Amino acid sequence: MDGFFKKVGDEIWFEEIDRDSLKISYKIKDIIYSKRSKFQDIYIVNSNDFGKMLVIDGVVQTTERDGFIYNEMISHVPLSMHENPKNVLIIGGGDLGAAFEATKYPVERIDVVEIDEDVVKASLEYLKEISKDLKDERVNFIFEDGAKFVREKKNEYDIIIVDSSDPIGPAEVLFSENFYRDVYNALKEDGIMACQSESPILYPDIFRATYKKLKNIFPIVKIFIATVPTYPGGFWSFTIGSKKYDKINKVNDIDTKYVTKEILESSFNIPKFVQNIIK
Amino acid sequence: MDGFFKKVGDEIWFEEIDRDSLKISYKIKDIIYSKRSKFQDIYIVNSNDFGKMLVIDGVVQTTERDGFIYNEMISHVPLSMHENPKNVLIIGGGDLGAAFEATKYPVERIDVVEIDEDVVKASLEYLKEISKDLKDERVNFIFEDGAKFVREKKNEYDIIIVDSSDPIGPAEVLFSENFYRDVYNALKEDGIMACQSESPILYPDIFRATYKKLKNIFPIVKIFIATVPTYPGGFWSFTIGSKKYDKINKVNDIDTKYVTKEILESSFNIPKFVQNIIK
Numbered sequence: 142m143d144g145f146f147k148k149v150g151d152e153i154w155f156e157e158i159d160r161d162s163l164k165i166s167y168k169i170k171d172i173i174y175s176k177r178s179k180f181q182d183i184y185i186v187n188s189n190d191f192g193k194m195l196v197i198d199g200v201v202q203t204t205e206r207d208g209f210i211y212n213e214m215i216s217h218v219p220l221s222m223h224e225n226p227k228n229v230l231i232i233g234g235g236d237l238g239a240a241f242e243a244t245k246y247p248v249e250r251i252d253v254v255e256i257d258e259d260v261v262k263a264s265l266e267y268l269k270e271i272s273k274d275l276k277d278e279r280v281n282f283i284f285e286d287g288a289k290f291v292r293e294k295k296n297e298y299d300i301i302i303v304d305s306s307d308p309i310g311p312a313e314v315l316f317s318e319n320f321y322r323d324v325y326n327a328l329k330e331d332g333i334m335a336c337q338s339e340s341p342i343l344y345p346d347i348f349r350a351t352y353k354k355l356k357n358i359f360p361i362v363k364i365f366i367a368t369v370p371t372y373p374g375g376f377w378s379f380t381i382g383s384k385k386y387d388k389i390n391k392v393n394d395i396d397t398k399y400v401t402k403e404i405l406e407s408s409f410n411i412p413k414f415v416q417n418i419i420k
Numbered sequence: 421m422d423g424f425f426k427k428v429g430d431e432i433w434f435e436e437i438d439r440d441s442l443k444i445s446y447k448i449k450d451i452i453y454s455k456r457s458k459f460q461d462i463y464i465v466n467s468n469d470f471g472k473m474l475v476i477d478g479v480v481q482t483t484e485r486d487g488f489i490y491n492e493m494i495s496h497v498p499l500s501m502h503e504n505p506k507n508v509l510i511i512g513g514g515d516l517g518a519a520f521e522a523t524k525y526p527v528e529r530i531d532v533v534e535i536d537e538d539v540v541k542a543s544l545e546y547l548k549e550i551s552k553d554l555k556d557e558r559v560n561f562i563f564e565d566g567a568k569f570v571r572e573k574k575n576e577y578d579i580i581i582v583d584s585s586d587p588i589g590p591a592e593v594l595f596s597e598n599f600y601r602d603v604y605n606a607l608k609e610d611g612i613m614a615c616q617s618e619s620p621i622l623y624p625d626i627f628r629a630t631y632k633k634l635k636n637i638f639p640i641v642k643i644f645i646a647t648v649p650t651y652p653g654g655f656w657s658f659t660i661g662s663k664k665y666d667k668i669n670k671v672n673d674i675d676t677k678y679v680t681k682e683i684l685e686s687s688f689n690i691p692k693f694v695q696n697i698i699k
Contacts, residue, residue: 189442
């Protein structure tokens with residue numbers, strides 16, 4: 142157990158620290174998996190309130206109880222904007238929740254490019270509630286740097302989902318304008334990218350910068366919001382960069398826990414203070 | 421400083437504990453106000469991340485940085501469903517954020533019934549970011565038990581907003597079916613009530629029970645959701661009981677930070693898992 146975990150009597154608590162002024166602590170039933178990988182500290186724990194959790198470098202990435210909100214929103218919004226998505230790229234997303242959502246569409250190929258093979262292995266083995274033990278022949282795993290991978294692709298994907306962790310550590314490059322330009326070039330002429338763009342309440346600067354960078358590159362940039370209870374601030378933004386489509390165009394009849402046709406169709410209705418941040 | 425506050429070196433931290441398995445800790449710049457009132461422990465503190473915070477019995481009630489989301493949603497949704505609201509009753513809501521939102525409408529009377537006069541006094545004096553130092557001759561303060569007050573009113577209000585704390589302590593009665601029946605009777609024949617109904621993720625039982633109780637009384641019951649970053653779980657529900665109106669009918673052109681016409685009109689689009697809880 143490293144510094145993120147504390148023993149209090151018989152209890153184990155995991156404590157996430159955000160910006161040295163906000164802490165969220167979860168009582169833990171047990172630590173199921175832990176590994177110092179080549180890139181980061183990976184834990185899968187069983188928590189009292191959110192079920193199984195994937196924790197990387199002391200930050201909760203996804204949980205059994207609320208991960209579906211994030212995974213459904215980051216995938217179904219772009220996949221429902223596109224009229225006929227065939228080739229999907231997911232950068233990051235090693236928990237495979239977004240990849241699983243993409244398999245619900247009649248797509249031909251889903252490339253998952255995750256820098257850390259250990260995250261995928263651990264999720265497949267110990268986090269089946271989210272990874273669904275993903276076995277779908279359309280899914281290809283590529284274990285390498287997503288920024289490097291996408292730089293070498295041109296005009297290849299209909300949808301690119303950037304399912305990154307926070308912009309510190311290995312994911313920092315996934316918030317750079319050069320990276321977004323490479324993503325643009327890797328997309329087909331009617332392609333769409335979606336990324337998580339942090340909390341407009343706690344990190345308005347990162348949120349605004351992401352929007353501005355994408356605005357420099359894509360003709361259409363849209364924001365949507367979802368609650369992610371286990372992300373500090375809870376109020377979470379996602380940003381779309383699109384070459385052609387500017388709204389939800391085709392809602393597939395798929396099985397979900399969070400999104401509905403109505404939620405997808407109203408997803409770009411964002412609060413006034415969020416509009417003001419990017420004015 | 422009581423048990424909710426901790427000194428760590430030079431720093432002061434406030435720690436909110438939810439159900440003995442989830443803690444949220446905020447670094448505090450200073451404690452501006454504290455009083456053990458007749459009913460509860462009241463603190464107003466200045467936090468690093470959320471600005472000023474009202475804390476009652478160890479639970480964050482509202483903050484400068486995110487309180488507007490809650491206050492706008494609990495008031496503008498019912499006020500925009502009604503075609504011509506004149507008489508408004510707010511039960512609880514001692515921070516006066518919801519009352520201030522109601523003053524933006526051409527209503528005739530806003531009765532604020534708060535059991536604890538000290539909460540209102542402290543908010544007017546030390547929490548002007550939310551109370552706006554409310555001076556509006558349409559607002560009447562009544563310091564008594566909201567449940568008792570509403571029991572004695574018949575056919576009097578167009579809108580009743582139940583802006584309560586959690587269903588433990590003084591607010592427990594505000595979650596009872598008898599209370600909701602009294603609210604029904606205090607409303608005019610086209611009246612609408614709105615209440616906060618806790619987190620469907622962390623407290624699905626309270627959420628479901630509130631819905632079922634209102635369903636036993638009101639012909640129309642609707643749910644809406646908003647993110648409240650400083651409430652544990654973040655994902656927060658509100659429930660409407662209505663005698664006649666079943667949708668947003670009149671969006672006034674008012675100054676807001678959160679709601680827009682589009683957000684109001686799509687507010688009843690709720691996620692599938694929330695629909696399933698109340699099936």
